[in-house]
Amino acid sequence: MAETIIESTKIDDLSGDQFRGRDVVVKPVNATDSYGVIILYAHGSGWSTRKHGEVFGAEEIKTRMRRFQRRLTEDAWIVEELLRPRSDRFGRIEDTKFYTFYGHSPLFLQKENVPKPTYRWFDRKARPVDIVKPGQEPSTTSAPPDRVDALLELANAVSRSLPFPFVRVDLYDTDRGPVCGELTLTPGGYYDFPEHVDHYLGCYFEHALVRLARDMWCGSPNLASVRNELPDFAPY
Numbered sequence: 001m002a003e004t005i006i007e008s009t010k011i012d013d014l015s016g017d018q019f020r021g022r023d024v025v026v027k028p029v030n031a032t033d034s035y036g037v038i039i040l041y042a043h044g045s046g047w048s049t050r051k052h053g054e055v056f057g058a059e060e061i062k063t064r065m066r067r068f069q070r071r072l073t074e075d076a077w078i079v080e081e082l083l084r085p086r087s088d089r090f091g092r093i094e095d096t097k098f099y100t101f102y103g104h105s106p107l108f109l110q111k112e113n114v115p116k117p118t119y120r121w122f123d124r125k126a127r128p129v130d131i132v133k134p135g136q137e138p139s140t141t142s143a144p145p146d147r148v149d150a151l152l153e154l155a156n157a158v159s160r161s162l163p164f165p166f167v168r169v170d171l172y173d174t175d176r177g178p179v180c181g182e183l184t185l186t187p188g189g190y191y192d193f194p195e196h197v198d199h200y201l202g203c204y205f206e207h208a209l210v211r212l213a214r215d216m217w218c219g220s221p222n223l224a225s226v227r228n229e230l231p232d233f234a235p236y
Contacts, residue, residue: 001179001180001181002080002081002083002172002179002180002181003080003081004078004079004080005018005019005022005024005079005080005081006018006019006077006078006079007078008029008076008077008078009076009077009078009079010075010076010077011062011065011066011069011075011077012062014058014061014062014065014077014079015058016047016057016058016061018079019079020042020045021042021045022042022081022082023039023040023041023042023081023082024039024040024042024047024079024080024081024082025037025038025039025040025079025080025081025082026038026040026061026065026077026078026079027077027078027080028068028072028074028076028077028078029074029076029077029078030072030073030074030076031068031072032188032189033117033188033189034111035068035071036065036068036069036072038061038064038065039082040061040082041053041082043055045057047061049064065077080181083172083174083179083181084174084175084176085172085173085174085175086146086147086173086174086175093172093173093174094110094111094112094172095111095170095171095172095181095182096108096109096110096144096145096148096151096170096171096172096173097109097110097111097168097169097170097187098151098152098155098159098168098169098170098171099166099168099187099201100155100156100158100159100166100167100168100169101159101165101166101201101204101205101207101208102159102160102162102164102165102166102208102211102212103156103157103159103160103208103211104124104156104159104204104208105124105152105155105156105159105169106123106124106200106201106204107121107122107123107124107129107131107197107201108121108122108124108144108148108152108155109121109122110122110142110143110144110145112139112142117136118138118139118142119133119136119138119139119142120138120139120140120142121138121191122144124152126144126148129197130194131191131192131193131194131197132191132192133189133190133191133192134190134192145173146173147173147178150173150177150178151171151173151178154169154171154178154180155169155171158180158183162183163212163216164185164212165205165208165209165212166185166205166208167183167184167185168183168184168185168187169183170182170183170184
């Protein structure tokens with residue numbers, strides 16, 4: 001997982017002392033589509049939003065956070081380490097979002113935010129899937145990460161270790177290998193899934209429910225701690 005330096009803080013409580021001298025990402029706890037994400041590069045005792053940009057201190061960071069806060073319902077922020085892409089040590093890294101159903105990832109979403117927001121869906125064999133977002137055209141040029149097989153394997157392993165039939169696993173292809181950035185049980189944002197894709201995902205969900213119930217009751221090493229918390233008798 002990416003290192004969480006500050007798990008939750010209000011804007012006024014942020015001092016910068018906890019991450020001084022480090023490249024970090026500041027982002028809201030509850031937000032979608034990368035809204036409110038601030039990338040900070042360390043320069044001496046301050047930071048910059050670009051690798052060689054204007055240097056500022058903690059108060060300027062708070063000012064930027066307040067601009068985003070106007071559209072947020074909660075003043076809660078986290079600070080994480082800045083992950084490095086494999087190809088460019090100082091470039092921006094984008095995550096790949098795997099939609100996993102207890103050990104199986106039938107779809108994943110590749111999003112890019114620079115130079116402009118784009119997206120493209122792929123199936124588990126890295127073939128493009130026709131899924132659209134109202135008001136935004138899908139990319140025709142975005143490609144899966146070079147090490148998509150390694151990312152897919154990790155996404156499936158993470159999903160299989162959790163007692164949920166569905167979880168979105170966000171992974172980064174970094175200079176130190178695949179890294180998990182975030183787990184989301186109820187992804188935000190709306191995409192228009194065709195009927196056959198809805199049916200496809202519904203089958204995966206139902207199958208995941210059956211396999212999860214089997215493993216929880218019959219004994220899966222991955223779910224041992226969960227199984228021990230279950231009652232001896234189930235009233236159904």
